[in-house]
Amino acid sequence: MVNHTTRVAVIGAGMGGLTAAVALTRIANVQVTVFEQARKLGDVGAGVTVAPNGQRVLDKLGVLEQVKRAGATPDGHGVYQDAMGNLVAEAAWEDSAKQYRNIGMYRPDLVNVLSGEVPPGTIHLGHRLTSIQTLPTGVCLEFENGVHDEFDAVVGADGIHSVVRDSLMQPPAPVYSGFIAFRGVIDATLLPEDWPMISQVWMGEGKHFMCYPLQQRKLFNYVGFVPSDRPLKETWSAPGDVGEIAAEFAGAKWDPRLRHFISLIDKTFWWGLYDHEPLTNWSRGRVTLLGDAAHTMLPHAGQGVNQAMEDSITLAFFLREAEGPDEIAEAFKRYTAVRMQRTAILQNSSRRSGSQFDARNEFEDTEKRDADLRAGRDFRRSVLFDFDAVAAAEKALKRFRRI
Numbered sequence: 001m002v003n004h005t006t007r008v009a010v011i012g013a014g015m016g017g018l019t020a021a022v023a024l025t026r027i028a029n030v031q032v033t034v035f036e037q038a039r040k041l042g043d044v045g046a047g048v049t050v051a052p053n054g055q056r057v058l059d060k061l062g063v064l065e066q067v068k069r070a071g072a073t074p075d076g077h078g079v080y081q082d083a084m085g086n087l088v089a090e091a092a093w094e095d096s097a098k099q100y101r102n103i104g105m106y107r108p109d110l111v112n113v114l115s116g117e118v119p120p121g122t123i124h125l126g127h128r129l130t131s132i133q134t135l136p137t138g139v140c141l142e143f144e145n146g147v148h149d150e151f152d153a154v155v156g157a158d159g160i161h162s163v164v165r166d167s168l169m170q171p172p173a174p175v176y177s178g179f180i181a182f183r184g185v186i187d188a189t190l191l192p193e194d195w196p197m198i199s200q201v202w203m204g205e206g207k208h209f210m211c212y213p214l215q216q217r218k219l220f221n222y223v224g225f226v227p228s229d230r231p232l233k234e235t236w237s238a239p240g241d242v243g244e245i246a247a248e249f250a251g252a253k254w255d256p257r258l259r260h261f262i263s264l265i266d267k268t269f270w271w272g273l274y275d276h277e278p279l280t281n282w283s284r285g286r287v288t289l290l291g292d293a294a295h296t297m298l299p300h301a302g303q304g305v306n307q308a309m310e311d312s313i314t315l316a317f318f319l320r321e322a323e324g325p326d327e328i329a330e331a332f333k334r335y336t337a338v339r340m341q342r343t344a345i346l347q348n349s350s351r352r353s354g355s356q357f358d359a360r361n362e363f364e365d366t367e368k369r370d371a372d373l374r375a376g377r378d379f380r381r382s383v384l385f386d387f388d389a390v391a392a393a394e395k396a397l398k399r400f401r402r403i
């Protein structure tokens, strides 16, 4: 068995890398070191939805209660609305057993909770990985600050620009969606008293806006998705202009409630929204990938982090099965085989959801689009929210043991 003398490096202390660090420590019982290029832990000052499928993983890892305490559970199902705020469809917000309900998390809070769950000394900040050398019995990692160290294995959780992935294969071309997202948070006490404590989406004119509560309802997250060719010329994320987001959703065609919400925004950032085509492999030898490094997806299904959580627990279950370091490569191969199809489907369906919200492609006919959104709720609940990554990993392990 691999054990606490087996040294595994995780590159990247984002939400994916940190969940992996907790899972590998608690389930695979290996010695984990996380390397992060930034000098400070954190994430952008915006929200993320931890969905029931992600929560099932956190529950297994023993961190769900801490996440719930830091986050916000809405009062009920979310709504998809037209530009004037008329109900189009209800959104899925819980699993079929009603055990887990969407939690809105302020990203820095989630990073804080997860980083507090790894053993002291696990996370090394200010370490930017520059190269990986494969050795007969492991890997040698080199960092920009001159540090180099040997490990039994390495997990690349280093996001869309992954250096680990690029050491394994020809880098996939980033695909620009044609959209940017303005995002940030507002102080929830500024909202009218009767403002619904749920997730709301307004859809119109080929763009959409969403908001939901965070941090025990003290904050409200917002994202405005608008078409743009700007990121093709500039950086992928930058401070945005509040006036610009207000102008995008201005005028009598937009719900006055939405316009009031936007008038409360005092700070915004914009992101160019990119993904890439599904990869055909995530592992080679003792090197593997996880989270956005393996499967960057558009945010429209709210699943990037949740899939990284599913990856993390699956990886930990497969690594735990390895009889010793010599079997790590096979464990990584099996982990990849189990995860790749689900994340590829989600990369595609995230694109499709974006087309739905913005009435593009096959959804230009909004009646068809609206019917599709209504029908999608049960599908989303059963395929996404009811998915149990632990049960799936255990089932796959049994199959592999018979081979």
Ligand SMILES: Cc1cc2nc3c(=O)[nH]c(=O)nc-3n(C[C@H](O)[C@H](O)[C@H](O)COP(=O)(O)OP(=O)(O)OC[C@H]3O[C@@H](n4cnc5c(N)ncnc54)[C@H](O)[C@@H]3O)c2cc1C
Binding pocket: 011, 012, 013, 014, 015, 016, 017, 035, 036, 037, 038, 047, 048, 049, 050, 127, 128, 129, 130, 157, 158, 159, 160, 161, 162, 163, 181, 183, 223, 271, 290, 291, 292, 293, 297, 298, 299, 301, 302, 303, 304, 305, 306, 307, 308
């Ligand atoms: C507008 C928007 C809304 C979203 N909403 C949701 C949502 O509601 N639910 C959801 O599940 N997902 C959502 N997502 C997707 C989600 O944000 C990503 O999938 C997730 O953050 C990926 O996590 P990660 O840890 O894999 O990668 P990242 O968060 O990108 O973390 C990678 C880390 O690796 C570090 N790193 C990179 N290179 C190196 C290196 N060479 N050496 C050392 N460290 C390195 C980086 O500094 C970073 O800390 C959204 C995305 C966007 C853009």
